[in-house]
Amino acid sequence: MAVAHKGSISMGLVLIPINLHRATLDKDIHFNQLEKESKARIKYKKYCSHCGKEVGPQDIIKGYEYEKGKYVIMTEDDLEKIKTKRDKTIHIIQFCKISEVNLIYFEKDYYAIAEAGAEKAYELLRQTLLKEKKVAIAKTVMGQNEKLLVLYPTKEGIIVKTLFYYDEIAEIPKKIPKLKLDENEMQMAKMLVENMTKVFHPEEFRDEYQARLREAIMRKIQGKEVVTADSDETSNNVIDLMEALQRSVKLSKQNSESETA
Incomplete structure (x- = not known):
C-alpha cells in the first residue's frame, strides 16, 4: 500500500x-460519462482562459486570487519555506x-x-x-x-x-424539540433495543446494494434485462407509535429466536 x-x-x-x-x-462501482449517441468517453481538457491553449501539468502553477483577476503566485519552494x-x-x-x-x-x-x-x-x-x-x-x-x-x-x-x-462543523439546521414521552412507549422502545442488541462483528456486514449493482451490470453485459429487486421489508405505514413499537418488538424477538435456533 x-x-x-x-x-x-x-x-x-x-x-x-x-x-x-x-x-x-x-470499493464502490464508478461509472464513466459517455456521449449518448457514439458511447465514447467524455474527457475534460485543461486550457488557458486567456489564449485557449491546452496546458499540461508542467505548465500549471499555483495562484491565489486576492482581487478580481489579480493573482499572487505561490511556488512549491514558497510553501515549504x-x-x-x-x-x-x-x-x-x-x-x-x-x-x-x-x-x-x-x-x-x-x-x-x-x-x-x-x-x-x-x-x-x-x-x-x-x-x-x-x-x-x-x-x-x-x-x-x-x-x-x-x-x-x-x-x-x-x-x-x-x-x-x-x-468546520456546521450548526444543526433545526433544534430537536424535547418532548415528554409516554412511559409505556419508553418501555416498548427499551424492549426493542434489548431484543436487537448483540456484539458488533464488522465482517458480518457488506454493501448489499453494490452487490446488486454488480449483478445488474453483469446481466446488461450478457444482454439480459435488469430484474426488479424484491423487497421483504415489512409495511411501514403504521401511524400509531405504540402499535409500530409493539410490531417492531414482536418482529425483533422472532428474528432473535431464529438466529439462536
Missing part, C-alpha cells in the same frame, strides 16, 4: 519516524479520553507504521495509551493544510484519525 504521508510522531523529546497508510479502501520543523512532525499536544472527542469531528483514518529502528518507541507509546485508556491529540501539516489528529491505540498498532476543526 502506498505511503500517504511521511513524518515523525514527536512526544516531548521522543521522536518516532512513521509512515501513514490509508486505512480504508474504495513557511513550514516550521514542528509542522513537519506529528507533534502531540495533549492526551485525553476518546469519549471526549465527538464522533462528528472524525474525517479520515490512517495506519501509522513505524520505520525501522523506531519500533520500540512506537510500542512504548501504543502500550502506554492502551494501559491509560487515552488517545493523543496532535497536529501536523499535510499538503497545504494543518491537520488536527487523534492517535488511537489498538491491539495491532496506532490509528491516526484526522479531525475537522471546530469552526
